[in-house]
Amino acid sequence: MFHLKGRKQTVAQSGDAAASVAQTVSDVISDIEERGDAALSEYSERFDRFSPESFRLSDEQIQACVAQVDPQTLDDIRTVQRNVERFARLQLASLTEFEAEVEPGVFLGQRNIPVGSVGAYVPGGRYPLLASAHMTIVTAKVAGVQRVIAATPAPDGEIPAASIAAIHLAGADEIYLLGGVQAIAALAVGTETIAPVDVIAGPGNAYVADAKRQLFGRVGIDLFAGPTEVLILGDETTDPFVAAVDLLSQAEHGPDSPAVYVTTSEDNAHAVLDQIERQLKVLPTAEIAGAAWENVGEVIVAEDLDEAFRISDEYASEHVQVLTNEPRLALERLTDYGALFLGDRTAVSYGDKVIGTNHVLPTRRAARYTGGLWVGKYLKTVTFQEIRSDEASARLGKLLGRAARAERFEGHARSGDIRAARVTGEWPEWTAGLR
Structure with missing residues (x-):
């Protein structure tokens, strides 16, 4: 590299x-x-x-x-x-959402x-x-x-x-x-x-x-969001004209928006660099896109596709666009990205503006641990529990008593004790004079 x-x-x-x-x-x-x-x-x-x-x-x-x-x-x-x-x-x-009887008399579930x-x-x-x-x-x-x-x-x-x-x-x-x-x-x-x-x-x-x-x-x-980012993966088959257009389309977001091109072909890399210089001369937003390209633009030549994928995951970019000969390989190989755009028919700008997937995405390498905004962000996935049999309550009560005392949580243990005792009739000493 x-x-x-x-x-x-x-x-x-x-x-x-x-x-x-x-x-x-x-x-x-x-x-x-x-x-x-x-x-x-x-x-x-x-x-x-x-x-x-x-x-x-x-x-x-x-x-x-x-x-x-x-x-x-x-x-x-x-x-x-x-x-x-x-x-x-x-x-x-x-x-x-579900509700299941996980063991006799014990029902657990979740709601959104x-x-x-x-x-x-x-x-x-x-x-x-x-x-x-x-x-x-x-x-x-x-x-x-x-x-x-x-x-x-x-x-x-x-x-x-x-x-x-x-x-x-x-x-x-x-x-x-x-x-x-x-x-x-x-x-x-x-x-x-x-x-x-x-x-x-x-x-x-x-x-x-x-x-x-x-x-x-x-x-x-x-999300904790920063400037818009794009990383494009290319090879010897990538059209330099398309790659340059798409890099600048994201660079125009702001002068601090990183645009990174990673390719396995040095000739292709030089061709993309040349295209970017030519296109900046006719781009109406060149003042912004050109500043971004100058400040945080990068062109990297990888030894092979394996190394290109490793570089992409290291950057964990907000947008990763795959313009290689076999773009769907990225679905199997890449793990760290906000959104993935496969093939030269699929522009990152489609995701920004029209295609329907959400464009509020992780930046600053946050794609290592989170995805972007989605319908689940507005939902609380909560659980519920219900014990419907005395026998199940007694069984779990005895287990709770032992588990809680191992952690020195006596109050927790007593919550289990009384539920077991209601079934077995064997009330522990600590309940004397309290019932």
């Missing part, structure tokens, strides 16, 4: 930058927790130059936003949301219960991320969440009509014009006018990500 461009880099912030972000976030959360709507208005004015009488959109305002959106765009939003809903329903169908409420954050900023509304809200509704509220920024008071339309069509029950840390804090801790939620989902900048990190535990979150 050797690098033709770049080298493996860390995507973590510097210690000073991370500390500064964390302190700012902590201060905003504490202030909103203490002063509620008053603090929310001040931060919205400071960061977004917008402080309306009410952050919540009325039904009339929502319908006015929908009316502003091009009919073709509305049709496309509905189509994509149907695709997301279809896949989420397939995921839901894969989750099984939706969380009570979800807050979906739909970013604004550089790009209006309509797809984030589909991924966070539609999936929550398929899971059965009763209350789904959404927040999206309105910098300078400019209401993002297309984002509002996407949020509304996805099924949000409440929509707030709020951005950044103040939005995440309001969703998590609540204010006089915003009831808090149980889970917060959706991407955002470094401040949004750190707000979710700090609030995790008080609320559930989808």
Whole structure:
């Protein structure tokens, strides 16, 4: 293995930058927790130059936003949301509830219960991320969440009509014009006018990500997310033109978005490098994509496909795209990725925007231990137990007495003692004078 461009880099912030972000976030959360709507208005004015009488959109305002959106765009939003809903329903169908008699008289089971409420954050900023509304809200509704509220920024008071339309069509029950840390804090801790939620989902900048990190535990979150990542696997059969297009398509997310190309062919690697330089000259988002390619872009030549697969798993990228001669080999060999895209008919951007799988995915090597947002994130898989026979209760009571005393948990042991004694009539000494 050797690098033709770049080298493996860390995507973590510097210690000073991370500390500064964390302190700012902590201060905003504490202030909103203490002063509620008053603090929310001040931060919205400071960061977004917008402080309306009410952050919540009325039904009339929502319908006015929908009316502003091009009919073709509305049709496309509905189509994509149907695709997301279809896949989420397939995921839901894969989750099984059960009840079983595991031994005579002992019944155990599990249920999947939706969380009570979800807050979906739909970013604004550089790009209006309509797809984030589909991924966070539609999936929550398929899971059965009763209350789904959404927040999206309105910098300078400019209401993002297309984002509002996407949020509304996805099924949000409440929509707030709020951005950044103040939005995440309001969703998590609540204010006089915003009831808090149980889970917060959706991407955002470094401040949004750190707000979710700090609030995790008080609320559930989808993921600890960083900049968008892509790693593409290629060989001598890979079309350099396609590989370059797809690398830059992800690099345009931001100047810190890693785009990595791993190929078994040095000639192919040089061809991809050449294509990227040529395409950056005509790409409208070249200022951003070019910065990402310069800062965190890499081209690696692997000795063979085995080594390429090992490199891919080491990076554990958010998106792994396989443009090799036999792309389905990756299904058998790769284990660490957020989402896998097989063959040159399947662009990562399909997953970002239209195909129906969820695009909220693990970054910063988190794919080593978690997958992305899915319908199960909005469900609590809980267990229940019922003993229906005296004999089974006595049998487990005796076992509990011995097991608990081995750990010196006398109180636990006594819970077992009394259930066994009710059947056997052999009451232990400690119960004397208590019954």
